[in-house]
Amino acid sequence: MPARARRQSIVSEARDYVLANRDRAVSVPELCERLHVSRRTLQYCFQDVLGMAPATYVRVIRLNGARRDLCNASRDSRSVQDVAAAWGFWHMSQFATDYRKLFGMRPSDTLKAAIGTHSATNTRSFAH
Template sequence: IVEQARDYVLAHRTRPVGVPELCEQLHVSRRTLQYCFQDVLGMAPATYLRTLRLNGARRDLCGRAAGSVQDVAEAWGFWHLSQFATDYRRLFGKRPSDTLREREAVAG
């Protein structure tokens, strides 16, 4: 179930996928989804979904073809840039713009 959820989220990465949508797509109850994520990953589904998207955004920011922070955030379904920056900093310890700047310094 966790792998199917991951695949679904990555296939629909340009928009946030919520827990109710995952339950519907995977034909499981919310509680079943919760138990599966807790057993396999030790975290709630919503936390995993956000972390998965943030890691994708970070990979893009570190990549050669990265555009602006806003472009990358939107490509991963983050529409509120201030919340994206807050969540990104909480997970990676730096702002998304710092990651982009570091990549540009290495490339330049």
């Protein structure tokens, strides 16, 4: 397998593993062990394919998953804390800080907006 294809394959396998274990923070050493590569190889793969460090990518994937869940939440659905925990975030202040840095808003604001959207959609559907 050519080097570029191999690197893309390693990144893809890492992504699949992180998503399969979304309820916890997968560590870089764990990824290395799982993918049978050295830390340096993993670093090179992620830098080459995505332009970021493996640990950054793992955090971004989890934050995006949490955002997706918050955006799809309904009024009587889970809280921000429930969604964060489902994606392996246990330190709420760190989660909120990282979330705001990435998305420019607080997780609670995302949830409020989603609830407002769902309420408006439900109201409209009953009107017709």
